[in-house]
Amino acid sequence: MGEKSIQKKKYIVETARKVFMEKGFKKVTMKDIVEACDISRGGLYLYFENTSQIFSEVLKLESEETDDVFSKNIDENATAVDILLLFFKEQKKEILKRKDTLTQAIYEFYFENYNLPKKDNVLKKQFDSAVKVIEKLIEIGVENDEIVCDDYEGTARNIMYVLEGLKISAQTTGITPDAVDRELLYILKGLGAE
Amino acid sequence: MGEKSIQKKKYIVETARKVFMEKGFKKVTMKDIVEACDISRGGLYLYFENTSQIFSEVLKLESEETDDVFSKNIDENATAVDILLLFFKEQKKEILKRKDTLTQAIYEFYFENYNLPKKDNVLKKQFDSAVKVIEKLIEIGVENDEIVCDDYEGTARNIMYVLEGLKISAQTTGITPDAVDRELLYILKGLGAE
Amino acid sequence: MGEKSIQKKKYIVETARKVFMEKGFKKVTMKDIVEACDISRGGLYLYFENTSQIFSEVLKLESEETDDVFSKNIDENATAVDILLLFFKEQKKEILKRKDTLTQAIYEFYFENYNLPKKDNVLKKQFDSAVKVIEKLIEIGVENDEIVCDDYEGTARNIMYVLEGLKISAQTTGITPDAVDRELLYILKGLGAE
Amino acid sequence: MGEKSIQKKKYIVETARKVFMEKGFKKVTMKDIVEACDISRGGLYLYFENTSQIFSEVLKLESEETDDVFSKNIDENATAVDILLLFFKEQKKEILKRKDTLTQAIYEFYFENYNLPKKDNVLKKQFDSAVKVIEKLIEIGVENDEIVCDDYEGTARNIMYVLEGLKISAQTTGITPDAVDRELLYILKGLGAE
DNA sequence: CATGAATGAGAGTTCATTCAT
């Protein structure tokens, strides 16, 4: 595949991403993507066989870009709790978004593809890596007496499950910003922070 | 609508329930249900206009039957922790099921209908009522010195969000029974129980 | 058929009449009539096989009731021109109505049934009888020097065709009250009246 | 849309035209046209959304082709009355046709679409332009002492309404060639011609 | 007579997918 092809493929994936954000995964048809990309029907088939394949690429792109959620823009002097608060703030924003987000599409996609090998399951990879980072933060926090905790990994995982619970609740039953705050505060209190 | 009609409607809902368990919500067509029920195309439309309407009835049925999750078969001498353990056991079973469950269908349904009035949102209703029961259990547990907790409601809600997180994770990234146990244990430890 | 049956049949025809006025002929289904009459599906079939049969009855009713258009409420001292003016006024009203009228339905019906025996063609019967009356009026008018005309029958028929032309134009291209007046005046002028 | 598409679209319109001539407007389904054109179900939808759209195109075609009704094949030395007679002859043919004509379909179409903007109402456009031409012919006829008339426009319009009346009568109550002749003669007599 | 549940034919419409150009 030539350079031009790679560019085009990337263009398709990026455009499709927007479509998935708008409509979720299942509702999106090849036609939707063809139209969004303003390419020919046959043209799309040169690059992708179906929407699953396209969405997989979207996810790959996503994970490349979001790997650095934690590392970006962090003040040199920030404490562990500072960083945790920052992370929570990001998560809150993500939880409350209903439209400009891939959340639903991702869930829908994995409903159909839950048996993908773990290495291809971006959701799992992100979950696990987030757990690791939180674990590390807690460790640092404990060392610096900011945080009280005697099971770093367990706590980190618990936090992530709460966040997952908040996310899915937001998408299905709706949730208010206050309710999110309340849950995040509960976690922080459990850590002896804030 | 006569008695016979009511029976038939119930039959359709129950049959459709199985279809939804197998295929989720979005993938199910009126035709699927027609075939599962072995009735005529037009016949189904006498009772329901679309799959959403049918699924709503399925949910109604569901919530009627599961309202008593907590109350059933509870030993007279059971302690609060006993009951909590029982509840967790039920939840674990529910979390780990992938096929014989409406979980996915429900999520998919509410992805599309998240703005239903709260009274029609079974998910929300069940969540809230579960929170209340857990809260009560904690209260009793604290009174009997089985449990340590200083924020009954917050803790109850936190527990439910973890369970939600586990549920959605199970459906999307997969989860092992051990992993579920680990999370439930973490919660119990936090309550000073077990 | 008992008295009760006759009453019911009449009820159906009268109710269906309203439906036809609203929707024309072709668009109307047996279901529409069942619903308008608030009777059972099977019940309607006891009396009529299809919408054509019902519409035929509507037409029969119609022709019974409208036979006396000319004879009703005519002042003893009215001149031929007076009566003609009255008739034109009625026709104008009929022409300009778009909704509360069977006009369209009748046209649609005869598009499909133009080969009905003349005795069953209400449209033709009404046309012919109107021609006769106009002819008579002209004759009287001429005798009384109100009207100038040397071909009573031809003129009467010509007038009726103009009215038909106005009626169908009103239903298809639309027509203003002024335009109708203009045409009616043109006719009167041709008769040397007004 | 390429040249080939334009050809195909034209082919569809022309084929559909025949279908409309046979069945009128309302009875025609997309399926009828698909079958008449011997194309695929989906294929038709590439070009048209529904039968109304197709019929509109048929009408457009029609009006392009019939604009020149008056101008064609007219002898250099023809008098106004000659041309009028020719026109009447054409009209008579049109009036008497029951099958090979769009008349019914057009009426049915405008029953449903009477509120189209005047510019899209072919019926109205043709009526108005015919009135203008007749008016002109009368004027010329009067100048050449062939015709007697003191209200050119009024008479032209009156003639057209009679023709409309004859046309709709032919479609609904049926009409004999003689009856048409009789009406046309009546008009000519009124013009002092023949 | 009357009911209304049930059937199944048939119309509309949308898309994934192919293929000649």
Add this chain to the structure above:
DNA sequence: GATGAATGAACTCTCATTCAT
């Protein structure tokens, strides 16, 4: 590589009509 016309399968939905009760 790219296009976009074409196909046909699959779904949705509506009614005329029948028939057991």
